Amino acid sequence: MDLDRLVAEARDGTPRAVARLISLVEDGSPRLRELAAALAPHTGHARVVGLTGSPGVGKSTTTSALVTALRADDRRVGVLAVDPSSPFSGGALLGDRVRMGEHATDPGVFIRSMATRGHLGGLAAATPQALRVLDAAGCDVILVETVGVGQSEVEVVALADTTVVLLAPGMGDGVQAAKAGILEVGDVFVVNKADRDGADATVRELQHMVSLNRREVSGPAWRPPVVRTVASAGEGVDDLVGALDDHRAWMADHDRLAEGPRRRARAEIEAIALADLRARIRELAGDAALGELAERVVAGELDPYAAADEVVSSVRG
Numbered sequence: 001m002d003l004d005r006l007v008a009e010a011r012d013g014t015p016r017a018v019a020r021l022i023s024l025v026e027d028g029s030p031r032l033r034e035l036a037a038a039l040a041p042h043t044g045h046a047r048v049v050g051l052t053g054s055p056g057v058g059k060s061t062t063t064s065a066l067v068t069a070l071r072a073d074d075r076r077v078g079v080l081a082v083d084p085s086s087p088f089s090g091g092a093l094l095g096d097r098v099r100m101g102e103h104a105t106d107p108g109v110f111i112r113s114m115a116t117r118g119h120l121g122g123l124a125a126a127t128p129q130a131l132r133v134l135d136a137a138g139c140d141v142i143l144v145e146t147v148g149v150g151q152s153e154v155e156v157v158a159l160a161d162t163t164v165v166l167l168a169p170g171m172g173d174g175v176q177a178a179k180a181g182i183l184e185v186g187d188v189f190v191v192n193k194a195d196r197d198g199a200d201a202t203v204r205e206l207q208h209m210v211s212l213n214r215r216e217v218s219g220p221a222w223r224p225p226v227v228r229t230v231a232s233a234g235e236g237v238d239d240l241v242g243a244l245d246d247h248r249a250w251m252a253d254h255d256r257l258a259e260g261p262r263r264r265a266r267a268e269i270e271a272i273a274l275a276d277l278r279a280r281i282r283e284l285a286g287d288a289a290l291g292e293l294a295e296r297v298v299a300g301e302l303d304p305y306a307a308a309d310e311v312v313s314s315v316r317g
C-alpha cells in the first residue's frame with residue numbers, strides 16, 4: 001500500500017482514502033509511525049469539538065443539526081463517533097449512515113465511527129491520530145461524539161478544543177454529570193429537549209452547579225454557558241454554534257488556542273510510550289528472567305516492588 005498516495009488522496013477529500021487511513025489507526029497498523037510522519041506537514045488547521053452526554057439525550061440529533069449549521073456556513077466537517085466499550089468498528093455500519101442520513105452524500109462531510117480493535121495505545125492514542133487524518137483531509141471542524149458518559153468517554157471528549165456536555169430535562173442528569181466528572185470538562189453545556197417539561201429547572205440546576213464548580217484559577221476563567229436546544233427541530237442550534245465560536249474567540253484572546261493540541265499530543269505520547277513499555281514487559285514475560293523473579297517473590301526473597309524495579313531496569317537496558 002502506497003501510504004503517500006493515500007495521504008494525497010485524503011487531502012484531496014477522497015472519502016475512501018480517509019476511511020482507509022482511519023482503519024489503519026483503528027487496527028493499530030505497524031505503519032502508524034510512517035503515517036504520523038506523512039500527515040504531520042498537513043495538520044494543525046482543524047478545530048475539534050467534543051460532545052458527550054447520557055444515551056438518549058440527543059447527541060446524534062445535535063451532532064447532525066450542528067453539521068447542517070456548519071455546512072450552511074460552508075465549513076468542511078468531520079464527525080468521529082467513538083465507542084470505548086465496543087470492539088466493533090462502525091466504519092462500515094449502516095447505523096452511521098442512517099443516523100447522519102441527510103449528510104451521507106455531502107462531499108463536505110466525513111462521517112466515521114471508530115473502535116480501537118488493535119490499537120495498543122487505546123483511545124488516548126487512536127483518537128488524536130484519527131483526528132489528524134480528518135484534519136489533513138481539510139476539515140475545518142471535527143465533531144467527536146462518544147457513546148455514554150463513563151470515565152473513558154470523558155477522557156476522549158476532553159481531548160477536544162471545546163467540550164460540549166449535553167443534558168436533558170428530568171433525567172437526574174445534573175447529578176449524573178457531577179458523578180461522572182463531566183462538569184469539570186464542559187466548556188459549553190446544552191440542555192437539549194428544551195421542549196420537554198422541566199427544562200427551566202434543569203437549566204437553573206446546571207447554571208448553579210457550573211458556578212459552584214468553577215475552580216480557583218489565577219487568571220481569568222471562561223464561564224461555561226448553558227444553551228437550550230430542541231435539536232430535533234433545529235432550535236437553539238445557532239446559539240450553540242455561537243457559544244462554540246465564543247469559546248474559541250475567548251481562548252484566542254487569552255492566548256490559549258494551543259492548549260487543545262497540546263493536550264492531545266500529551267495523551268498520545270503517553271499512551272504510545274505506555275503501550276510500548278507494556279509490550280516490552282510482555283516480551284520479558286516469556287523470558288526465564290520474569291519467571292525467576294516471580295519464584296523469588298513467592299519464596300519471600302524479594303518484594304514485588306524490588307522485582308518490578310529489576311524488570312524496569314532490564315526493559316531500559
Ligand SMILES: Nc1nc2c(ncn2[C@@H]2O[C@H](COP(=O)(O)OP(=O)(O)OP(=O)(O)O)[C@@H](O)[C@H]2O)c(=O)[nH]1
Pocket residue numbers: 053054055056057058059060061062147148192193194195196229230231232233
Ligand atoms: N422532544 C425532543 N426529542 C428529541 C430532541 N432531540 C432528540 N430527540 C429525540 O430523542 C431520541 C434520542 O436522540 P439521539 O440523538 O438518538 O440521542 P443520542 O444521545 O445520540 O442517543 P444514543 O445514540 O443512544 O447515545 C430520538 O428519538 C430523537 O428524535 C429534542 O430536542 N426534543
